[in-house]
Amino acid sequence: MAATYKYLTASANVKTMAGKLKGIFVSAASGTPTITVYNSAAATTTDTLLGVFTPTAATSYTFTGDEGGVSFSSGLYIVISGTVAATVFFE
Numbered sequence: 001m002a003a004t005y006k007y008l009t010a011s012a013n014v015k016t017m018a019g020k021l022k023g024i025f026v027s028a029a030s031g032t033p034t035i036t037v038y039n040s041a042a043a044t045t046t047d048t049l050l051g052v053f054t055p056t057a058a059t060s061y062t063f064t065g066d067e068g069g070v071s072f073s074s075g076l077y078i079v080i081s082g083t084v085a086a087t088v089f090f091e
Contacts, residue, residue, distance in 0.1 A: 021037065023060060026084060030082070035053060
């Protein structure tokens with residue numbers, strides 16, 4: 001399956017069903033930015049997929065995992081704090 005993408009500048013539900021996180025490209029980040037990724041179909045933060053990290057601008061974070069990505073079972077919810085512009089790649 002080919003990856004699709006979503007551009008984010010704020011927290012958002014990216015996908016509301018199972019899939020794979022392939023990567024995150026951060027095009028801009030300033031101040032004290034953070035990104036946290038949750039296995040959730042809604043705006044809930046109880047099942048952490050990728051713990052909070054401080055992204056760097058012009059950096060690609062690629063997840064290889066099982067068969068080229070990190071699987072999630074419920075959905076993909078991404079929390080952004082601070083100033084971040086990122087493209088999330090997923091299946």
